[in-house]
Amino acid sequence: MKLLFKLQTLKSLWTLKPPNRTFHGHSRLLASDVYSQYEPVRRGEQQIPKYFNFASDVLDKWSEIEKAGKRPTNPAFWWINGKGEEVKWSFEELGFLSRKVANALTKVCGLQKGDRIVVILPRIPEWWLVNVACMRAGIVLIPGISQLSAKDILYRLQASKAACIITDDTLAPAVDSVASECQFLKSKLIVSKGSREGWLNFTDLYNNQSADHSCVKTRIQDSMTIFFTSGTTGSPKMTEHSQGSLGFRPLLSERYWLDLTPSDVMWNTSDTGWIMASLGSVFDPWVFGSCIFIHSSPVLFVYSCMLLVWPNRFKYCLLFFNSLGGEPLNPEVMAQWKSKTGVxxxxxxxxxxxxxxxxxxxxxxxxxxxxxxxxxxxxxxxxxxxxxxxxxxxxxxxxxxxxxxxxxxxxxxxxxxxxxxxxxxxxxxxxxxxxxxxxxxxxxxxxxxDDDIIISSGYRIGPFEVESALIEHPAVAEAAVVSSPDALRGEVVKAFVVLSPTFSAGDLESLTHELQEHVKKTTAPYKYPRKVEFVQELPKTVTGKIKRNELRNKEWGRM
Known part of the structure; x- marks a missing residue:
């Protein structure tokens, strides 16, 4: 079971390599590519530029190289959904469509440089169009995972003062339930085949726009993206990245971090709400002019699944390079993967x-x-x-x-x-x-x-959010949340609950289920406590602070 847990909880990143490693006789470091043009900066011969915009300085440059016939016929973006639908865009097509979206956001929604937009979409092509359009318009993108609850969305809209939100049919009702409490929210765009009252249809909106759009001039330190990240205490923090930290950084890194060229295809399975989606599915591959491949499946592809189906399901490509983020892999897992795939x-x-x-x-x-x-x-x-x-x-x-x-x-x-x-x-x-x-x-x-963050199946969960949800239930007087070992997920959320004196304890098993369902509805479903223990009191300091470390150490057998 330990082997299965290690395989199933790690976010994975794959580079898919075709057999031919050259293009038109060029060496691996193509003298004409965008990455190579910044070699003087990497060598310290030139300073980092004052102004930079990933859309104009990278994507549009690749479009020019592409039109000049100096890039392979690889698409820039390739998406499938497992149901026969497929989308392929060249860099030129990506530029054309993203300019139309930029015009929709600025001319129809009234967004200006520096305004913030919350984008909660699964792995669908529209997420990439919005990313690039925001770069072009200087709009600050705030991505979110699709499992956010109405309460999560309310907090993000209020804290960020976002002027616009883009989501799909799944989360639109949750947005509608809290929108009246968000005074800065001016526009709601929905990615849907139908219509919804109070919402602008995203596809109809940008289809009706011109593709004539001039990319704004952005400083390298200008805000580009804000990620909400869980903390040990308090609500999630707004982590701001600049044009430089996301867009220019890969131009400074060595090529062999991903070992990519314009002939290559990159497959990254991260959720669109995580920074790894930005790094592995936007900036780092496109710096090298590579193709980004996306499968829309909501299920996280994991090493165990890959091992089960290899090689029968993956004969169409050669898996050349793997990298992942999370807990270190067990040597046994690495050996099994190597023996199964040769990689x-x-x-x-x-x-x-x-x-x-x-x-x-x-x-x-x-x-x-x-x-x-x-x-x-x-x-x-x-x-x-x-x-x-x-x-x-x-x-x-x-x-x-x-x-x-x-x-x-x-x-x-x-x-x-x-x-x-x-x-x-x-x-x-x-x-x-x-x-x-x-x-x-x-x-x-x-x-x-070194803190109280719980990382379960790749998700970062702050205990404060779960504790706050539990305390809202009338049966709960106090609650403390810590990580607990789990063979499948590495660790899971465990709640220690002190019942309210006015609550008559009956069937605790039934109450446990009730509390779990309550947390699922109050916050994101993945945050619910998979384990619940009812206690008479919680360990506290002399100042009344809960000693989560004692509870956590007990769970992990460290006492």
Whole structure:
């Protein structure tokens, strides 16, 4: 069961390689490609530009190269849904359609540079069109996963002051139930084959627009995307990334992080609400002019499923390179994958705030259980509580040097939360909150979180959100939520519940189910406590704070 859990909970990233590794006689580093044009910046011969826009400076440049016949006939975007439907766009077509969407957002919805838009869509082509259109218009994109509840959506709309939301039929009712409480929300766009009262149909809207649109001029530090990330206390934080941290960063990274060329196809299975979708399904592949492949299935493709169907279901392509984020893989899993596919697994590590900061690059020695070495342009160290760098083999906190020069890939700030932003700095470092060790060769070994975040099946869950939902139920007086070991998911949410004195305890099994359903309806369904234990009291400090660490240590057998 441990093997099954490791396989089924890791978010995975695959690069699909065709057999032919050359194009028109060019070497792997094509002298004319967009990435190669920034070589002087990577060598330090030129400064990072003051202005940058991924749509005009990368995507449109690839469109020009494509039209000149200097790029393979690979599509820029390739989508299927398993039901016979397929979408393929060249860079030129992507540009044409995204300009129409940009005009729809600006001319019809009235959005301007710097305005914020919440986008909650599954893996459908429209998500990519909105991403590129927002780049062109300078609109700040706020992605969300499709499992958000009405309460989650309300919080995001209110906290972000978003002027527009785009979603589909599934979540439109939830949006309607809270829209009246969102004073800044001016437009609602729905991706649907039909119509809905109070909503603009996304497809009809952009189809009626001109494709004549001039990309706005954006500074490299201008806000580009805001990700909501769960914290240990309080509500999710708004993690802001700039044009530079998302769009220009891959131009500074070494090519062999993904080992991509314009001939290649990239398949990333991350949910569209996560930063890995932006990194692996937008910026990093398109920097190299590669094709982004998307399967619309809502089920997360996992290593166990791949192993079960390999090779019968995947004869149409060659799986060349794998990388993943999450807990380190068991060596047995890596060996099984290698024996089944003939391909090594290359692990990566990063956060919403940092992007990928450690990786096992192509050609590096693989140490099972290690997440590799520091990525180029990052000085990653293991430090103690006083920001002292620890020697090899000693456990500490993963940190990225942020002073005197802050790496371009780091997030800008937690929006409207300077206190939390300041708490991420310790001495000259940004601290991740994750514990690890580093060996004498510079390889990092992940140990675990240094806070109360619960990572279950790849989802990050803040205990405060679940506790708040539980306390709303009349039977609950107090609640504490921690992680609990689980063979399938690695860890799951467990709730310790103190019943209200006015509540007459009856069938606790029935009450457990009732509380679980209550949490599913109050917050995102994946956050519900899979385990519930009723207790007389919760361990607390002298100031009344719940000692979650005691409960967590008990669950994990550390007491």
């Amino acid at each position: 090594d697994i290359h692990e990566v590590y990063g956060q919403t705030e940092t992007g990928v900061i450690c990786s096992v690059f192509k050609g590096m020695k693989i140490k099972p259980g290690s997440m590799g070495k520091a990525a180029p342009f990052y000085d990653v160290q293991i430090i103690d509580k006083n920001a002292n760098i620890l020697p090899p083999g000693q456990q500490g906190e993963i940190a990225v040097r942020s002073k005197p020069i802050r790496p371009l890939g780091l997030f800008s700030e937690y929006v409207d939360n300077p206190k939390k932003t300041a708490e991420t700095e310790r001495g000259d470092f940004y601290v991740t909150g994750d514990k690890a060790t580093m060996d004498e060769d510079g390889y990092f070994q992940f140990i675990g979180r």
